[in-house]
Structure formats: C-alpha cells, structure tokens
Amino acid sequence: MVYCKKDQKADIDISREGKKMKNAPAYVKVYSRLKNEINKGTYPVGGFLPKECELEKIYQVSRTTVRNAVKMLVQEGLVEVRQGSGTRVLNHKAIQNYNKVTSVTESLMKKGYRVTTSDMMIDIISADKQLADELEIPEGTSVARIQRLQLADEEPVTLMENLSNMRKSLASRRMRISL
16 A cells, blocks of 8 residues: 655556656556555455545545546446445456356356346247258247346346257156156
8 A cells, every 4th residue: 555644645656667657647646556456466356445535545635536546447347336335346357267168147247246137038939041050950940039138237238049949948848847
C-alpha cells in the first residue's frame, strides 16, 4: 500500500517502461496501484477492495478520484461493483485448460458472476438438409429445439441452443424408465 501525508502526492510507477509519471491524473495513479495490488494477490479473486472511504484515506484523494480509478478497473474486467456489497475482485486471469471442456456457465461462475437462465423456449422443428447432415439423421426428421437465455449478474450474455433427434430422445427416455 502507498500511504501519503495529507498534501503529498503518491509517486506511483504506471508506465510499462518503469518511468515515474508524476503528471498523471490522481485517478490513474490510484488505478495503477490498485491494479498492481490485485495482480500481486494483495486483494485475492473473490475478495473485496477496501471501502471507498478507506481508499480515500489510503491514497489521500477524493471519493470522485477513487470512483474513477475503480471505474477503470471495472472496464478492464478486474473488479465488479455491487451496490451494498462492495467492489469484488474478479478472476481476470481466465485460464483455459484445453484438455477439459468447460461450459459457458462454468466459465462465468469461475469469474465470479451469478449465472441464471432467463427465458426458455422448446419447440419441434423439421430438420432441413444442413441440420440433418449435422445430426446425421434423415431430412425431415422431427428435432426438439431448446433455446434458453443465459444471464450473468442479470445481464444477457448468451443464447444457448440444443437440438435433439426426437426419436432417439424418446427411445432413450423409454429405456431409462423401464430399467
């Protein structure tokens, strides 16, 4: 942490070249310092940043300066602000394991989002040539189409669509029931 005396400005290294940028706006300096602290693990993924009033005291800046710095962190995907809860650190270092398939839902949850399904639609469609080829079924076969809207923190993120051969689905369902 950088602690400053009342009228002293924090001299924070914010450039890639390692030069001190004394003329950078205060909110950029606070942003840079917070980003460094997040990357070092001072504020772990899933944890919270100090409250705005605490950040004001730590960096000896105004609430507006703190909010602007946090806004930059939000835009970069490092944190999320939840009114009444605080500013939570997100998993910004998403690591994709190519030996393991993960769903959109799982990936979003690992990043700290609350994932829900909003609208769902189920209908029966007739497989056109392209769909029949993809599913390796005869053209004209009845296919169940299930569509659902996924939300991350109440914001739409993806429309999921699953297609299933009705004959195979019903046959496997009957088999499961009879066992």
